[in-house]
Amino acid sequence: MVERDVPRRSVLRGVAAGGGVVAVSGSASASGSSLTFETHTEITFRAVVDAVLPETPELAEPLGAEHVPGGLAVGLDEFLITYANDLFTFGLPYIGEVGNIPIAGPVAAVLDLAAKELLDRGDNEDDPSVDRPLALLEADDTSAWVVRFAAGTFSKLSRRDRLRAIGLLDGYELELSPVSGFLFEADAGLVGQLVVGFAEVIYYSEWQGYDEFTQPPSQRAHPNDPDAVQSWRQTGYPGFADGYAALRGYVDKPDSPLGGGDVWKDLDGDVRIARDSGQFRENDYDTSGYEEPYPEGA
Amino acid sequence: MVANEYDAVIVGAGGDGPVAAWKLAEAGLSVLVLEAGPFHGNEQWPNPHEDSGGEASSSVEDLSGELLDEQFTTREFEMVNKLVFGPADHERGFYFRKFPGDGAILQCSGVGGTTLHYTGNHPRAYPASIDEQGHWPIDYADLVPYYQEIEEMCEVAPAPVTAKEELFFQGADAAGWDLLDVKNVTEPGYRPQPNAIKQPDEKLHVDGDYDGDFTYPEVEGDTLALGNIAGNPHPRGAPFEEKAKRASNVSFVPPALRTGNVTIRPNAFVTDIETDTWFGDDPSATGVEFRDTWSGETESVDAEVVVLAAGAIETPRLWKNADLPENDWVGSGMTIHFGDNVMGLFDGDDLAGRLGKATVDQHQGQDIAARFDYPGIGMLQTVGTTPGLGAILGFGASASGFTFQNDTADAPWDTMGRLAGGRLKELLSGYRRMLQLLVVSDDRPHERNGVTVVPGVSDENGSIPLVNYEPSEGDQQRRDRLAEIGAEILREAGASHVHRSDSPPTALHVQSTMRMGKVVDTACEAYDVDRLFVADHSALANSVGGVNPTNTGQALAARTAEKIVERYF
Numbered sequence: 001m002v003e004r005d006v007p008r009r010s011v012l013r014g015v016a017a018g019g020g021v022v023a024v025s026g027s028a029s030a031s032g033s034s035l036t037f038e039t040h041t042e043i044t045f046r047a048v049v050d051a052v053l054p055e056t057p058e059l060a061e062p063l064g065a066e067h068v069p070g071g072l073a074v075g076l077d078e079f080l081i082t083y084a085n086d087l088f089t090f091g092l093p094y095i096g097e098v099g100n101i102p103i104a105g106p107v108a109a110v111l112d113l114a115a116k117e118l119l120d121r122g123d124n125e126d127d128p129s130v131d132r133p134l135a136l137l138e139a140d141d142t143s144a145w146v147v148r149f150a151a152g153t154f155s156k157l158s159r160r161d162r163l164r165a166i167g168l169l170d171g172y173e174l175e176l177s178p179v180s181g182f183l184f185e186a187d188a189g190l191v192g193q194l195v196v197g198f199a200e201v202i203y204y205s206e207w208q209g210y211d212e213f214t215q216p217p218s219q220r221a222h223p224n225d226p227d228a229v230q231s232w233r234q235t236g237y238p239g240f241a242d243g244y245a246a247l248r249g250y251v252d253k254p255d256s257p258l259g260g261g262d263v264w265k266d267l268d269g270d271v272r273i274a275r276d277s278g279q280f281r282e283n284d285y286d287t288s289g290y291e292e293p294y295p296e297g298a
Numbered sequence: 299m300v301a302n303e304y305d306a307v308i309v310g311a312g313g314d315g316p317v318a319a320w321k322l323a324e325a326g327l328s329v330l331v332l333e334a335g336p337f338h339g340n341e342q343w344p345n346p347h348e349d350s351g352g353e354a355s356s357s358v359e360d361l362s363g364e365l366l367d368e369q370f371t372t373r374e375f376e377m378v379n380k381l382v383f384g385p386a387d388h389e390r391g392f393y394f395r396k397f398p399g400d401g402a403i404l405q406c407s408g409v410g411g412t413t414l415h416y417t418g419n420h421p422r423a424y425p426a427s428i429d430e431q432g433h434w435p436i437d438y439a440d441l442v443p444y445y446q447e448i449e450e451m452c453e454v455a456p457a458p459v460t461a462k463e464e465l466f467f468q469g470a471d472a473a474g475w476d477l478l479d480v481k482n483v484t485e486p487g488y489r490p491q492p493n494a495i496k497q498p499d500e501k502l503h504v505d506g507d508y509d510g511d512f513t514y515p516e517v518e519g520d521t522l523a524l525g526n527i528a529g530n531p532h533p534r535g536a537p538f539e540e541k542a543k544r545a546s547n548v549s550f551v552p553p554a555l556r557t558g559n560v561t562i563r564p565n566a567f568v569t570d571i572e573t574d575t576w577f578g579d580d581p582s583a584t585g586v587e588f589r590d591t592w593s594g595e596t597e598s599v600d601a602e603v604v605v606l607a608a609g610a611i612e613t614p615r616l617w618k619n620a621d622l623p624e625n626d627w628v629g630s631g632m633t634i635h636f637g638d639n640v641m642g643l644f645d646g647d648d649l650a651g652r653l654g655k656a657t658v659d660q661h662q663g664q665d666i667a668a669r670f671d672y673p674g675i676g677m678l679q680t681v682g683t684t685p686g687l688g689a690i691l692g693f694g695a696s697a698s699g700f701t702f703q704n705d706t707a708d709a710p711w712d713t714m715g716r717l718a719g720g721r722l723k724e725l726l727s728g729y730r731r732m733l734q735l736l737v738v739s740d741d742r743p744h745e746r747n748g749v750t751v752v753p754g755v756s757d758e759n760g761s762i763p764l765v766n767y768e769p770s771e772g773d774q775q776r777r778d779r780l781a782e783i784g785a786e787i788l789r790e791a792g793a794s795h796v797h798r799s800d801s802p803p804t805a806l807h808v809q810s811t812m813r814m815g816k817v818v819d820t821a822c823e824a825y826d827v828d829r830l831f832v833a834d835h836s837a838l839a840n841s842v843g844g845v846n847p848t849n850t851g852q853a854l855a856a857r858t859a860e861k862i863v864e865r866y867f
Binding site: 052054056059063067070086087088099100101159160164170192193198200201202203204206207217218220222238240243244246249250253258259264265268277278279281282283284285287290292294 | 521
């Protein structure tokens with residue numbers, strides 16, 4: 001059992017706020033800034049996307065120029081904030097999206113606390129630098145002095161140290177119900193899931209191809225064309241299809257009912273692919289010789 | 299219209315509820331099915347994520363293949379957001395539940411439940427998991443006639459071979475395993491998946507010259523374009539009941555409605571179970587209270603019997619929130635098939651020699667069409683995914699940090715852990731030369747694992763489920779062994795790079811939280827509440843050996859429906 005810790009409680013406070021105003025004392029105040037919460041969140045999410053799905057000029061030579069741009073080139077950071085804030089509902093049905101819990105801010109705060117923990121432990125590989133968040137912004141996004149004030153510790157880490165900081169969150173444990181003596185693991189891991197797992201699934205999905213994903217489903221249009229989705233050009237995925245003439249047949253072996261018809265391909269002289277399908281056998285079974293390969297409590 | 303009273307009320311129209319509804323209605327009972335999520339492909343709800351639509355559906359004439367075509371776009375990100383457990387209203391987020399670590403629970407809402415996401419895999423339990431592991435009070439033989447009935451309804455058949463399955467079979471054969479051709483598996487080996495997906499039209503053979511648009515009726519059956527995780531509307535243009543994947547909305551809802559005895563009310567979240575207690579007796583279920591997820595209004599309905607089929611998370615949650623008698627095993631003993639991913643990356647030249655083309659093309663064929671069985675340990679299955687889902691399943695999460703933090707010098711895999719950054723992009727540039735294996739272990743029911751609630755940590759439907767899971771040493775060993783076998787099969791198939799995720803606990807299959815023999819009796823009626831039955835995967839007494847649980851859950855639900863009729867009607 002790891003001790004209760006600030007990052008975890010901060011997440012829970014955000015989650016348990018139940019759709020009300022989420023109070024985050026971790027990031028902006030800790031850095032002494034009176035700047036808007038959004039600016040800090042935006043910078044932090046840019047730093048997330050820059051670490052998880054970076055621009056990769058080193059891939060141009062072996063793989064091609066289409067493999068260079070990363071998540072920032074397609075605005076993944078902004079969408080990730082929107083998505084995080086719409087992810088969970090606690091609210092009342094008739095108030096729609098207003099009833100969702102905005103968790104992007106608490107997530108950014110937790111990432112800063114994880115970054116500080118990494119530095120405290122001395123597990124960082126590179127020194128933090130405010131040049132990094134500055135480099136993540138286009139010149140016309142925000143003036144440099146705002147970034148200097150609003151950037152949290154997480155955004156100042158090197159890419160790999162940012163990943164290390166995210167990794168620290170997986171280790172946190174929580175005692176939610178100390179009275180009953182029953183322990184629950186929870187929830188800082190949700191941050192890692194969101195900023196790594198969700199960032200990856202969104203980036204590699206069809207998301208970029210929508211004009212606006214937040215529209216009602218019946219009004220969403222998607223061109224289903226790799227020209228519209230950067231990641232599809234990077235994976236070679238051709239887009240969604242209604243079918244493929246890709247049938248080879250049915251796996252089969254001699255004296256088996258699995259396949260039928262001609263042999264399409266021999267795999268090893270015994271196992272083969274037959275043109276037609278058969279069925280599984282309704283066999284007698286005998287479990288009396290069963291032994292546990294890995295017995296419980298052994 | 300929903301009446302005030304029915305013979306049976308079923309809570310949940312997921313994988314199993316419609317089976318029970320069909321069987322009870324066939325026996326002449328009046329049945330109301332309450333479903334928390336939307337009803338896709340139904341003319342009462344032309345835009346089920348945007349408008350509250352109609353109240354209920356009682357006619358098979360309401361079902362529309364055309365609407366399914368429109369709503370099941372197969373676009374992966376959109377479909378995950380449509381189907382994962384939450385209110386129908388697209389403006390609202392998912393329902394929150396807590397899960398350990400950075401794992402996740404895959405749970406769908408809507409008529410069809412998690413079978414909307416499932417990949418059609420319909421194997422039986424390993425007989426030894428029922429008869430030899432000491433958890434089940436009934437025999438495997440008791441289930442066999444129900445398996446047969448379900449398999450016929452779902453048109454279960456050997457899955458077809460495309461390039462990715464051929465590559466797996468080559469590897470499994472070269473690794474020395476036997477090809478199995480049986481339904482009741484007692485020995486290790488590999489075989490095609492017994493899939494509840496109509497087999498593909500033979501004109502889709504690679505040697506043919508098909509160049510059409512894969513629409514019905516020109517093409518019948520599966521069209522080999524993944525799509526099962528996204529609901530699967532294929533073949534496009536087909537009537538509702540001719541869709542290839544036999545998810546419960548397609549296989550069991552139509553015959554249930556056709557009886558004329560079933561009403562399905564979606565957008566209805568059951569929040570309470572009503573009981574009467576006669577002097578000196580156990581309480582008896584008399585009905586349920588439910589909440590309309592669009593309006594927030596609460597209603598109640600009376601029934602002779604109440605059947606819980608809300609799934610292995612929501613069923614124990616409802617019990618606990620309904621303040622029914624305490625039973626230590628309600629919510630406990632959860633199994634999730636503690637899983638993992640092992641991925642092989644192949645060189646184009648090697649593939650050309652083996653497959654006649656330089657790519658695996660995991661986006662072609664059925665999502666999961668080949669498997670490896672090992673009674674006592676679990677299973678492996680090939681999985682083709684669209685790139686986004688592949689990224690999160692294979693690379694987005696790990697219990698052992700990022701790849702650069704793990705030394706794999708002596709391991710059977712080249713890399714292990716979570717992938718991000720340039721290495722992720724480099725690896726995924728080989729998406730079309732990848733074969734992923736899903737590791738699914740025979741984890742055992744432990745009392746510490748399961749669903750609890752804490753008063754005050756609530757959403758609009760009551761205290762939220764807090765899900766706890768910690769594998770035992772045996773669970774870890776079984777999973778490790780399967781990952782090793784998977785890595786060996788991939789190497790034998792020619793993989794040049796093998797990656798293991800070491801996934802955190804992630805619940806794709808959830809079962810055994812209301813176990814037979816602990817919470818419910820051999821007819822699946824609660825020990826502590828009369829006329830309250832469980833007809834979903836939570837009644838399974840263990841993880842059925844680590845095989846896909848849908849067939850067993852449905853077979854047991856069919857059996858339970860017969861027991862209900864025998865006992866009370």
